[in-house]
Each structure stands twice: as C-alpha cells, then as structure tokens.
Amino acid sequence: MNTPTEPTTLRAWLLAETPTSRRQARAASWYQGWLTLRSNPLTMIGLIILVFIIVCAILAPVLATHDPFAQNLGERLKPPGFDGHIFGTDSLGRDIYSRLLYGARISIYIVLLVAMVAPLLGLIIGTVAGYAGGWADVVLMRITDIFLAFPRLVLALAFVAALGAGIENAVLAISLTAWPPYARIARAETLTIRNSDFIAAIRLQGAGPMRIVTRHIWPLCISSLVIRVTLDMAGIILTAAGLGFLGLGAQPPSPEWGAMISEGRKYLLDYWWVATIPGLAIFAISLAFNLLGDGMRDVLDPKGGQ
Amino acid sequence: MTLAIEISDLTVWFGEGAARSNAVRQVSLSIGEGESFGLVGESGSGKSTVLRAITGLVPSWSGSMRIMNRPLGAKRDRTFYKQVQMVFQDPYASLHPRMTVDAVLSEALKLHGFGDIDNRIDRLLEDVGLGKGFRFRYPHQLSGGQRQRVAIARALAPEPRILLLDEPTSALDVSVQAEILNLLTDLRAERGLTYLMVSHDLGVVGHMCGQVAVMQTGEMVELLGVEDMRAMKATHPYTKHLLDSSLRSVR
Amino acid sequence: MSNLIDVENLWVKFPTRNGIFDAVRGISFSLGKERLGIVGESGSGKSMTGRAILKLIRPPGRIEADRLTMTGTDVLTASEKEMRKLRGHHASMIMQDPKFSLNPVMTVGRQITEALRTHEKVNMAQARARALEMLDAVAIRDPERVFDLYPHEVSGGMGQRIMIAMMLIPDPEILIADEPTSALDVSVQLQVLEIMDKLVAERGMGLIFISHDLNLVSNFCDRIVIMYAGRIVEVCQAGKLHEARHPYTIGLLNSVPNLGSPRERLDVLRRDPAWREAPSVSALL
Numbered sequence: 001m002n003t004p005t006e007p008t009t010l011r012a013w014l015l016a017e018t019p020t021s022r023r024q025a026r027a028a029s030w031y032q033g034w035l036t037l038r039s040n041p042l043t044m045i046g047l048i049i050l051v052f053i054i055v056c057a058i059l060a061p062v063l064a065t066h067d068p069f070a071q072n073l074g075e076r077l078k079p080p081g082f083d084g085h086i087f088g089t090d091s092l093g094r095d096i097y098s099r100l101l102y103g104a105r106i107s108i109y110i111v112l113l114v115a116m117v118a119p120l121l122g123l124i125i126g127t128v129a130g131y132a133g134g135w136a137d138v139v140l141m142r143i144t145d146i147f148l149a150f151p152r153l154v155l156a157l158a159f160v161a162a163l164g165a166g167i168e169n170a171v172l173a174i175s176l177t178a179w180p181p182y183a184r185i186a187r188a189e190t191l192t193i194r195n196s197d198f199i200a201a202i203r204l205q206g207a208g209p210m211r212i213v214t215r216h217i218w219p220l221c222i223s224s225l226v227i228r229v230t231l232d233m234a235g236i237i238l239t240a241a242g243l244g245f246l247g248l249g250a251q252p253p254s255p256e257w258g259a260m261i262s263e264g265r266k267y268l269l270d271y272w273w274v275a276t277i278p279g280l281a282i283f284a285i286s287l288a289f290n291l292l293g294d295g296m297r298d299v300l301d302p303k304g305g306q
Numbered sequence: 307m308t309l310a311i312e313i314s315d316l317t318v319w320f321g322e323g324a325a326r327s328n329a330v331r332q333v334s335l336s337i338g339e340g341e342s343f344g345l346v347g348e349s350g351s352g353k354s355t356v357l358r359a360i361t362g363l364v365p366s367w368s369g370s371m372r373i374m375n376r377p378l379g380a381k382r383d384r385t386f387y388k389q390v391q392m393v394f395q396d397p398y399a400s401l402h403p404r405m406t407v408d409a410v411l412s413e414a415l416k417l418h419g420f421g422d423i424d425n426r427i428d429r430l431l432e433d434v435g436l437g438k439g440f441r442f443r444y445p446h447q448l449s450g451g452q453r454q455r456v457a458i459a460r461a462l463a464p465e466p467r468i469l470l471l472d473e474p475t476s477a478l479d480v481s482v483q484a485e486i487l488n489l490l491t492d493l494r495a496e497r498g499l500t501y502l503m504v505s506h507d508l509g510v511v512g513h514m515c516g517q518v519a520v521m522q523t524g525e526m527v528e529l530l531g532v533e534d535m536r537a538m539k540a541t542h543p544y545t546k547h548l549l550d551s552s553l554r555s556v557r
Numbered sequence: 558m559s560n561l562i563d564v565e566n567l568w569v570k571f572p573t574r575n576g577i578f579d580a581v582r583g584i585s586f587s588l589g590k591e592r593l594g595i596v597g598e599s600g601s602g603k604s605m606t607g608r609a610i611l612k613l614i615r616p617p618g619r620i621e622a623d624r625l626t627m628t629g630t631d632v633l634t635a636s637e638k639e640m641r642k643l644r645g646h647h648a649s650m651i652m653q654d655p656k657f658s659l660n661p662v663m664t665v666g667r668q669i670t671e672a673l674r675t676h677e678k679v680n681m682a683q684a685r686a687r688a689l690e691m692l693d694a695v696a697i698r699d700p701e702r703v704f705d706l707y708p709h710e711v712s713g714g715m716g717q718r719i720m721i722a723m724m725l726i727p728d729p730e731i732l733i734a735d736e737p738t739s740a741l742d743v744s745v746q747l748q749v750l751e752i753m754d755k756l757v758a759e760r761g762m763g764l765i766f767i768s769h770d771l772n773l774v775s776n777f778c779d780r781i782v783i784m785y786a787g788r789i790v791e792v793c794q795a796g797k798l799h800e801a802r803h804p805y806t807i808g809l810l811n812s813v814p815n816l817g818s819p820r821e822r823l824d825v826l827r828r829d830p831a832w833r834e835a836p837s838v839s840a841l842l
Contacts, residue, residue, distance in 0.1 A: 017447075018439040025406050025442035035574060197400035200363055200458065205417045206387040215413075219404045339667060348742040349713070450599070479598040481826035484812035488822050506742060513814035513823070536816055551744040553816065 033299040043295025049091045049288035057104035066095035068102045068255050076272045090251075090263060096277055100254035102279065104179070106256045107285060110171055110240045113231055117175035121226045122182025127213050127221060128191025129183070141187065147180040152235075153242055160248040170249040174239050178232065182225055189221045223300035230293030234286030242283055256281050308375065311337040311360070318352070318359045322366075326376060329355045331524040332369075337517075339374075340549050341492065342501040344519070344532075346508060346517035346548065351526040353495040353504045353554035354395075357470045359390055360502075374467065388418060391461035395473040396482040397453035407456050408441045409540070414463035430459040435489060453481035458489065471503040487514060508552040512536060520545045560842060561731050561763040562588040562610060569605045569705040569787075572617050574694030580605040580618075582787035586840035588731065592757065593840075594778035594795065596771050602768050603786040607733045610765075611650060612640050628730055641794075646676050648731035649724035651753075654740040659708040666691075666704030669723045676727040691722040695752050714745035721753055725760070730759060735767045744758040750777055769810050771798070779841070781807075788837040805832055 037043055056063060058227040065084055072093035080096075087096040129140035143217035147155070193199060194217065202216055241258025243249035243262040248254030252263070257278040264275030330352040333483060337343040341445045346355040346408060358364045360371060364381040371378040374389055394400035409428045420426055428438055434455040445453055454474060456518040461469060471490070475483040487510065505511045511518055512532055520528045520542065528542040569581035581602040585592070597603040609620045612632055625632045628647045633644065644650070652658045662667055669691060670684040679687070685704075692700035695718040708716060717737060724732065734753065738746040754777050757764045768774050773796045774781055783791045783806050791803040801807060808826035 019442040022406070022408060022442060025408070025444070029444060039574075197394040197396060198359075198402045200455070201392070201394065201400050202402075202413070203363070204361055204387055204390075204392055205414045205416055205460075205464070206384050207413075220402075264510055348744065480771075481598065481812045484823035484825050487814065490826060491822060507814075508743075509814040509816050512816045513819065515610060516698075532819075536819065547744060549816075551747050 020190065025303045036299045037295050040295045040298060042291050043298075046288040046291025046295065049284055050292060053104055053285055053288070054108060056101055057108050060098075060101040060105060064095075064098035064101050066098045068094060068099045069253050070094065077267060079271075080273050080277075081216045087277045088114060088271075090260070090274050091267060092251075094299075096260075096274065099260060100257070100278060100281055103255040103257045103260060103281070106167065106250055106254065107237055107240070107282075110123050110167065111236055112173070113171040114174050114236045114240075115229050115233070117171070118178035119229050121175065122179040122184075123186045123221060123225060125179070126183035126186025126188075127190045129219050130187040131194055131209060131217065137187075140183070144180045144183045147177065148184075150177070153239060156239060156243060157248060160243060165248045165251055167250050167254070170240055170243045173243070175291065176238055177239075178236065179234075182228065185224055185228055186221045189224055190217055191215050193220055227293055227297045227300055230289055230296050233289035233293070237282060237286055237289075246280070307506075308339050309336050309373060310339040310341070310355070311335070311343075312372040312375075313356075313360075313369070316356065316359060316367060316371060317361055317369055318355050318364055318367045320364075320366070329364075329524055330359065330367075331481075333521075333524075334369075335519055335526070335529070337500060337502060339500055340494075340498050341517070342503065343523060344511035344518040345502065345504045345517055346506065346511050347521035348506060350523070351521040353521045354472050355428070355491060356521075357392065357472050357502065357504055360470060361390065362386075369459045374462075384418075388464045389466055390468045390470065391463050391464060391466040392456050392470040392472060393454070393474045396477050397450050397457055398445075398477070400457050403445055405434075406442050406444055407448075407459075409458065410460055411463060414460050418464040425465075430462060430514075433462065433484075433493070434459045439453045450478050451485060454478065454482075454486055455489070458486075462493070466499070468502070470502045471501060471505075473505050474503070476505065476507065491516065508535070508548060520548065559588045560589050561628055562586075562765075563624055563626045563841070564610065564622060565841070566622055567606070567609060567615055567625060568619075569602065569609050570619045570621065572619075579787055581609065581681045582837065584787070584837050584840075586782055586789070586792075587842045588765060589842050590761055590763055591780060592754075592766060592778040594781040595765060595767045595784060596662055596769065596774050597784035598769055598783055598809075600786075601784040603769075603784050604735055606784070607650065607735050609764060610733065611644050611648060613650075631729070637689065645672065645724075645727050647729055648733060649727070649729045650733040651717070651720050651724050651737045653736040654779065655708070655713060655720050656718055656740075657749035659706050659716060663707075664704070665706050665708065665711065665719050669704075669719070669726055672723045673726045677771050687726060688722070691726045692719070694725075694756060695719070695722045696748070697722075707716050712745075712750055717741060717749050718752060721749070721756070728760070729762065731763045731765070733765045733767070736769070737766075738773075739770070740769070746773075753777075771806070772813065774824050782840045785795040786833045788833075788835070789840055790832060790835065790838060792838055792840045804829065 014028050014031040015026065016028065019028055045186055059060060074093065075089050076091055076093040077298045078085055078089045080086060082088060085097065087100065090096055125140050125144065129137040156173040157179045159176055163169040163172065168172050199212060202212060240249055243260065244256045244258025245262040247262065250259050252259060259279035268275050314334040316330055316333045317328060319326050319328045321327055333356060345356060347353040355364060359367045362506050373386065408427060411430055412423050415423050415426055427441060431438060431440060436452060436455050440452065448456065478486060493499060502513065504515055512535055516532055518530055518532060518535055519526050522544050528540060528545045530540060538549055540549055561565060564587065565585045566578060566583050567581055568583055571578045571580060572723050584606065587804065595606060597604045611625065614620055615839060622633060666688055669688040673679060673684050675688060689700045692703055697703050697715065697718060699767060703711065711719065719788055728841050737753065741749060742833045766774055766778055775798045781793055781795055781798065782789050783803065785805050791801060793801050808824065811824040812826055814823055
C-alpha cells in the first residue's frame with residue numbers, strides 16, 4: 001500500500017486510492033465532484049446553456065451581424081429573419097440579435113459582481129454572528145431581519161433612487177438586498193458547526209477565533225452558499241432585468257435584456273419578438289442557473305456527500 | 307510522585323438562575339503522572355463534562371483544577387494545550403470533512419510552532435500505525451479505526467503529557483477497538499503519558515486503567531482500584547449494579 | 558413448510574461509480590420459530606440482510622435471490638401494497654435508535670394505536686385499551702401517563718420499549734431487531750432485551766436479532782449466524798459459541814476486553830483475504 005505505482009493516465013492519477021501530494025489530493029476531490037456533476041443530465045444541460053451564453057458574450061463582436069447601437073429608422077420593427085436580422089429589429093431599427101449578444105455581457109457582468117459581493121457580505125456577517133454569539137449575534141441578526149423585512153425589489157428601487165440609475169448602482173443595490181438570506185444560512189451552518197468535535201479539537205490545539213472562522217467554518221459554509229447563490233442567480237438576473245425594465249438599471253441605449261423588454265412592451269401585441277426574444281434569453285439563463293444549482297447541491301452538500 | 311491532574315470540588319453547571327442545572331457536582335480526583343485513570347458512568351452522568359471542564363470547553367465551573375501543579379483559570383494558554391490533549395468519541399465527527407490528514411496534522415504542528423513539519427507528519431503517522439499512504443487522504447476515504455488513529459496522531463502532535471480520552475472506542479467495531487486500545491497502551495508505555503479515560507464500558511476501563519471512579523447523576527459515587535473492581539469488591543449499590551450488568555452481558 | 562422465512566442465495570447490490578457493490582453476497586438461511594442472531598462488524602451486510610427480507614432496500618439498490626419467502630408469501634414478486642400488509646402484520650422491525658424511529662410530534666399513545674389501527678379494524682377505545690395493555694407488557698410502570706407523552710419526554714430505554722410495544726401490537730409472527738440496544742446504556746440494555754425476549758417467547762414468534770455484539774447475541778438467541786463481507790462464515794448454536802472454529806469468530810470473541818480475565822494486550826483480529834472468497838455457509842434449516 002505504501003508503494004504507489006506510477007499512474008499511467010490522468011484519470012488513474014485522479015482516481016488514485018492513495019494520493020501522494022497535496023496537489024493530487026485536491027485535484028482528485030475536484031475530479032470526484034465533476035464526476036458527480038456529470039452524472040446528472042439536467043445539470044449538464046444547465047452547464048451547456050451557461051457555457052454557450054458565456055461564449056456568446058465573449059465572442060459578441062465576432063458573432064454580431066450589426067452594430068448593436070446603430071439605428072436604422074427605415075427598418076424599424078422588422079420580423080425575425082428579415083434581411084439578415086435573425087431576430088428582427090426593434091423600434092429604432094436596431095438588430096435584436098446583436099443587441100442580445102452584447103446584452104449577455106451586461107447580464108453576466110451583473111451576475112458576477114452580485115455573486116461576489118452579496119454572499120461574501122452574508123458569509124462574514126453570518127459566521128461572525130453565529131460564532132461570536134451573545135450581543136454581537138443579536139445586533140447583527142436584527143439588522144439582517146430589517147433588511148429581510150423589505151420586499152427585495154422595493155428595497156433595491158429605494159437604493160437605486162438614492163444612488164442614481166446605472167448598472168453599477170443596480171449591482172450595489174441588488175447586493176445590498178441579497179445578502180440577508182446568505183447571512184442567515186451562514187449563521188445557521190455556523191451554529192451547528194461550532195459545536196462539533198472537530199472545532200473543539202482545533203480549539204484544543206490553541207487556535208484563535210479568527211483562524212477557526214476563516215479556516216474551518218468558512219469552507220463548510222461556502223458550499224451551501226454556492227448552492228444558494230447558483231439558485232438565486234435567476235432571481236438576481238430578474239431583479240436586474242426588473243430594474244432595467246423600470247428604467248433604473250442599465251440606461252438606454254445599453255442593450256441590457258430587461259431594458260430591451262421594457263422598450264418592447266409598447267409593441268408587444270403587434271411586434272411580439274421585440275420583447276419576447278430578450279425574455280427568452282432571460283428565461284434560458286435563469287433556467288440554466290437553476291439546473292446547475294440543483295446539481296451543485298449533490299456535489300457540494302457535505303451531509304449527503306460520500 | 308507528582309500529580310498530573312488534581313481536581314477538587316469541581317462543579318459544572320449549564321444555564322443560569324432558575325434554568326441552572328448542575329452537570330457535575332463536587333467532584334474531586336487526583337491522578338499521578340504516568341497513571342491511567344478511568345471515569346465510568348451512564349449517559350448523562352457528567353463524566354464527559356469533567357473532561358470538557360478540564361479543557362475549557364465548558365465556561366461555567368467552580369472548584370479548583372491543577373494540571374502539572376499549575377492552577378487552571380478561566381482561560382487556557384498555549385502551555386496548557388501543549389500539555390493536555392483530547393481524543394473524542396466519534397471519529398466521524400472529530401475530523402474536519404474538507405481537510406486531508408496532512409492538513410489536519412500540519413495545522414496542529416504549525417499552531418504549536420514546530421518546524422520540520424514534513425518529517426514530523428510522517429513520524430506521527432508511523433507512530434499511530436498508519437503509513438505515509440494515508441497522508442493525503444480525506445476523512446471520507448478512511449475507515450472509523452483509521453480516523454481514530456488520525457485523531458490520536460493530532461492529539462500527539464504537540465507532544466503532550468496528558469491525554470484525555472472521551473470514549474475513544476465506543477463508535478468502533480470490537481476488533482478495531484482492540485487495535486486502538488493496544489495502540490493507546492503502547493503509546494502510554496513509550497511516552498509515559500497520563501491517561502484520563504471516560505467510558506461506559508467497564509471492560510474497556512478495566513483493561514486500560516489502574517483506578518476507576520464511578521459517576522452517577524453528576525456525582526462521584528465510588529473510587530476503586532481495578533483489582534477491587536475485578537474482584538467485585540464494590541461498596542456502592544450503583545457500582546455493584548453496573549458491574550453486575552456488564553458481567554452478565556459478557557456472561 | 559413450517560419455516561417463517563426462507564432465503565436462498567440472497568444478493569443485495571448497489572450500483573456505484575466504480576461498478577456494482579455487493580453488500581450481501583449469496584447467503585442462504587431460514588428462520589423457524591426460533592431466535593436467530595446475525596452477527597458481524599459494520600459493513601458485513603448484516604443490516605442489509607434484515608432490510609432485504611422486508612424489501613426495504615431503497616433504489617438504486619437491488620435485491621436478487623433464488624428464493625425469498627416469508628410466512629408463505631413470495632417477497633420477491635410481492636407488490637408494494639402486499640409488502641405493506643406483510644410488514645407489521647407478519648413481520649416488524651425495530652431499529653437502532655428510538656430517537657429516529659418515533660415520530661417526534663405525535664404522542665406515544667397515538668403512535669401505538671395508529672400502528673394497531675392500520676392493521677386491524679378496532680375502535681378508538683379498544684385500541685387505547687390494547688395499547689395500554691401493551692405498554693404494561695413492556696414493563697412501563699405508569700402506562701396511562703406515558704400514553705400521553707411525546708417521544709422527547711421519555712428516556713432512551715423507555716423509547717426503545719415503546720418501539721417494541723408499537724412493533725408487537727399488530728401481533729406479527731416475526732420480529733427483526735436491528736441493533737435494538739446499541740444506543741442504550743449497559744444496564745438498560747439488558748432490561749430491554751429481557752422484555753423483548755420474554756414477549757417473543759410468550760407469543761411464539763420468530764426473532765432475528767442483528768447485532769455487532771457476539772456475547773450479547775449469544776445470551777438471547779438459539780442459533781447464531783456470523784457474517785463477514787456479505788457472506789456467512791459460520792453458523793453455530795448459541796450455547797456452543799466456545800466451540801466456534803472459524804478464525805473470524807474466535808477473533809471477535811477474543812478481541813473483547815474482559816473484566817474477569819485481564820491481559821496486557823488484546824488479541825487483534827488478523828483478517829485473512831481468503832475469508833472474503835470462501836463460499837457462504839448455508840444456514841438453512
């Protein structure tokens with residue numbers, strides 16, 4: 001058992017019973033996760049849609065057939081397929097297909113920013129409250145409750161109204177409204193983790209609270225947060241779209257998907273594609289994140305795992 | 307002979323005011339250096355709470371505790387953690403699920419300021435009967451017995467003088483229990499460790515310890531040597547009852 | 558044809574990423590009106606055997622056997638509806654920890670009467686009377702009071718006695734007890750087992766007692782099946798345990814620390830890879 005035979009393939013190396021280095025152990029555990037993820041076809045569909053959208057966003061300048069901002073009032077509200085406009089044109093004669101591609105960049109930008117800010121904020125507040133307990137817990141959790149008491153979109157609206165319209169402010173507003181559930185989850189996880197024997201054991205090695213929270217509690221909270229964030233992505237995109245729709249997110253002529261729907265709503269009955277196509281795009285990305293989130297749960301949930 | 311652990315009038319309680327309940331009441335015991343002492347009782351008798359009070363894992367206690375002639379206060383310092391370590395009951399709960407054996411041991415070694423960590427980890431694994439092949443495994447890739455060996459290695463990392471053993475084998479199969487108990491016996495002989503072992507199993511305690519204290523509902527009802535225990539020379543009715551049931555179950 | 562259970566060549570298989578894992582590998586045994594002990598360490602397949610008999614293996618796990626009959630019914634071909642009738646009415650199962658097998662939001666009495674009423678048409682008053690009688694039978698001193706308690710208000714030992722009452726009230730012919738006392742303290746353990754033993758004897762039931770504790774099983778069973786790695790390595794009469802010949806059985810017996818005979822070091826079981834591959838011993842009657 002102590003003489004590891006030289007692995008012949010990468011797969012064999014990854015699935016080795018006895019990893020011989022830190023790097024291999026880590027790679028192997030990622031690979032195991034990937035195998036679990038791969039075994040769920042729905043998750044793979046979600047992942048494929050998402051990768052597709054990201055590739056589209058990256059390659060937008062190459063894939064776009066028109067300038068997304070170029071107006072052509074002579075060709076306004078043309079149906080899909082008209083003269084090289086795959087998805088038709090909007091009320092200013094702009095190519096919807098090209099706008100959709102560039103809009104993907106904005107959506108993904110928003111999602112990434114929110115996904116980095118909100119869970120981190122929630123993680124810090126939740127774990128500190130959970131581990132410290134006492135008055136720190138009470139104060140932090142009441143603040144969380146106050147944020148939770150407002151409907152999300154209304155609170156985001158208030159923030160944007162105060163900060164001014166625009167994508168960055170929309171992101172900030174969404175993040176400020178999105179963190180409380182993460183703080184709740186992180187706190188609940190912390191409460192169960194902090195009484196476990198392995199935390200007691202590391203305390204007996206003389207580790208301080210800072211180290212325990214960041215090295216031992218965070219890694220266990222992060223998995224449930226990642227799951228929750230992936231499932232919330234759809235909501236975040238929809239909130240961003242909602243703000244865009246209400247004219248408080250991305251500003252025209254920016255091709256943000258929500259803003260595109262908002263522009264198209266006036267023509268919904270006569271020229272359905274103007275609003276429907278960005279709507280379908282939002283639907284696709286939301287669905288993709290939800291499917292992926294479900295699969296992530298199987299991979300990351302420490303309770304169900306292995 | 308110096309005393310490794312000296313406890314007098316230890317009372318531990320949970321909750322305050324009307325909700326206060328005493329988990330341990332007026333317990334006194336002393337353990338000489340190099341001795342092995344057993345605490346026996348049923349669930350809820352407060353035996354594990356005594357260990358947790360020593361390690362500072364329960365906040366509210368009164369009485370006095372001395373470790374290696376040094377009184378313990380409200381906080382434990384690094385010297386304490388270098389002298390006293392603990393092995394927990396459930397090896398499935400006492401290892402961080404996301405940390406490899408290597409990470410667990412190297413963190414313990416770093417916290418105690420050791421250098422030459424690579425060699426020390428290999429030696430620790432060797433000492434507890436695990437080979438180098440286990441070094442980069444995650445807990446879920448180990449059996450219960452192997453996990454408990456890792457937990458013992460972690461406890462040995464700071465080279466302590468005293469090991470507190472909280473039912474170290476009750477979650478394991480009997481054949482694995484035998485291996486772990488033998489390992490603990492060997493380690494004590496090699497390193498001159500002092501053991502304070504908590505168990506509900508009189509057979510295990512009788513095998514491992516020289517002296518046994520019996521606890522019931524937070525109080526120590528009897529203290530007897532292992533020879534007396536084997537000879538069934540218990541005076542307290544509860545001890546007799548325990549001895550009787552444990553003998554009957556192995557007939 | 559008087560056997561309560563007949564099992565021939567039973568396999569329990571779980572598909573995993575690295576191929577099929579066989580938890581139970583082709584064992585055969587039968588249960589008459591007797592007390593049969595199944596002993597083995599964790600992973601030996603003893604619990605899976607108990608569950609397979611009642612068809613309680615969750616998919617993707619699979620049960621395969623040449624024959625698997627219980628009180629004359631073919632379990633392999635029985636529908637889920639027929640199995641529900643079979644469970645409880647003909648065979649009951651007691652699990653390890655009463656904390657997890659009792660419903661925390663229902664009173665003890667309600668759970669017991671429910672267990673009775675799903676199998677028999679009785680009115681509430683009769684059910685209550687029978688339940689109280691049953692609680693009395695499991696040596697609960699004040700049945701009237703316990704009847705209205707919630708599971709968290711009773712101790713572990715009492716919880717397990719309540720479980721026994723609940724499992725025995727539909728009058729099954731077979732009781733499968735899977736580590737019924739390993740979550741309990743030693744002194745309570747014996748009491749619970751004695752009650753179980755007495756009731757099983759009085760009612761002339763068949764008992765399958767699954768445990769890791771060879772000594773405990775030998776006190777409460779007639780025949781003992783020793784399982785290792787999904788197979789039966791030895792079958793012996795409980796009274797003749799000291800005559801066991803398989804090195805695994807002997808190893809198990811010797812690795813237990815014994816108050817009466819102190820030793821410097823405990824005997825350690827040396828596992829022989831050949832044990833895994835040796836053909837399963839038949840425990841058919």
